[in-house]
Amino acid sequence: MNTLTPIFASSDQDFVLYHNDCNMLLPQFEGKFDLIFADPPYFLSNDGLTIQNGQIVSVNKGEWDRGGEIGEIDSFNLKWISNAKRALKDTGSILISGTYHNIFSLGRVLQKLDFKILNIITWQKTNPPPNFSCRYLTHSTEQIIWARKSQKHKHIFNYEILKKINGDKQMRDVWTFPAITPWEKACGKHPTQKPLPLLVRLILMASNPDSLICDPFSGSSTTGIASNLLGRKFVGIEKELDFIKISKNRKIELQNNLELFKKKISDFRFL
Template structure:
C-alpha cells in the first residue's frame, strides 16, 4: 500500500475552502489557544508556559470569528461517519464546545478527554493550581446512514499508561508525559504534541488508508503519525519557520510500521 502526505503552507481559513465537501475521515486540530501575552486575553499562569507567538494573539472578537470560521470548514469537509478532534486548554476549549453545540446541531460530541501530563512544569507564581492537563473534544459527523468509527478492541489491547491498564476499557483520562526531547530532533516548536497522543487519536478513529487532515499542523506531528501508521494526510501550516521542521520529520524519517511506500509533497498555497 502507498500513502500520500501533502503539506500546504498557507492560511488554514483559505486553504480549507479548497478541500471538497465530505472528503476527509479525520480532522485533528490543535489551533492557537490565544494564551500568548501582549494582546488578546492576556492569560499568564506560569512564566514557564508564557508564549509570545504572533500566531497565538487575537482580540476576543477576532478569536471567536476565527474559531467559528475554521470549525465550519472542517465540519464541511468531514465525511459522514468522520471524526473531528480538537485539543485545547481552558483558554479556548469552552469556546469550541459552545460553537459546536450552538451552531452545529448535526455534530455529536462523543467524549471529552483529559490529557494529564505527569511531568507538567511547576507553577512558579504559587498563585494558582499547577496546570497539568489539556482537554480534547472528540466530535463526529453522523449522517447518510453512517456513524463514527471507533476501534474499540485496538484501544483495549494497546492503550496503556498509569491510569489505563492494558486489556481494560480505556478511560477518558490519559496520562501522557510532555513531548520528549527525542521527538524534537528536527527543531523546536513551542507546542509540539507527543507522538503517543496522536497515535491514540488516529488509531482509535481511523483505519489504514483513511485520510487525516490537520489545519494547524505545526511541527508535523499529525502527518508523521499518519504516515507511520499507513494513513494518508494533509497538513496546513501558516508559518515558514515550521515548514523546515515538518520537511525533516516527514522526509528524513522514512520508516513506516508496515514498510509501505509514501509520497510527500510540500507546496505553497496560492490565493
C-alpha cells in the same frame, strides 16, 4: 476541487503540506477527510511568564497565538470549524485540543454547528511546568474534544484495539503521557508541539488504515508523522514557513527511521 500546488509532497504521496490559511483551503477539500485533528491557537500569549527546565521564560508563542476579545475568539473558531465540517466526510470526526483558554469557545461552536460531541479526552501530563505565581493549582492537563460531523452517520471508533492497548479493559477518557521528549525535537521544536505517542493513539482510535487525515494547523506535523506511522495518508495546512521546514525534515527523518520510531511508542506493541 480547485487544484492547488502543495509546498511539499513526499515521494510516496502520503504526506502533503500546503502553505496557506486553512480557511482558504478547507472548502476546496469538501467531503474528503475521514478525520481532522486540530491544535488551534489557545490565545494564551499575553506577555506572562512560566518555567521551563528550571528557567523563567515568556509564555508568548507568536503573533498567531495572541489573545483577543471573547467575541473575536468565538468568530475565529466558528469560521475554521465551519470550514472543517465541510471538508469532513459524513462519517468523519474531528479532534480539537485545547485548555481552559479556548476549550469553552470550541465546545460552544461545535454544538452550534450541530456536531455530536463524543468524548472530552483529558491528557494528563507526567511532567508539567510548575505554577509560577503560586496562586493557582499547577496546570497539568489539556483536553481534546472528539466530535463527529453527523448526528446520524456512524463514526470510526476502533474499540477493540484501544481495549487491547488498555490491558483488555475499556479505554477511559483520561490518558497519561509525558510532554515531548528530546528525540521528538531532533528536527526543531514547535512551541505547542504535542507528543507523538498521544497523536498515535488518537489517530488509531478514530481512523482506519485507508483514512485520509487532515491537520489545518499542522505546525511541525506531529499529526502527519503519527498518521504515516500508522499507514494513513496526511494533508497538512500551515501558515508559517519555519514550521513547514521542520515538518519536511521530520518526514525525511521518519522515512529513515520507521522501525525505530515504532519501537519508541508503546502502543505499537499491541498492533
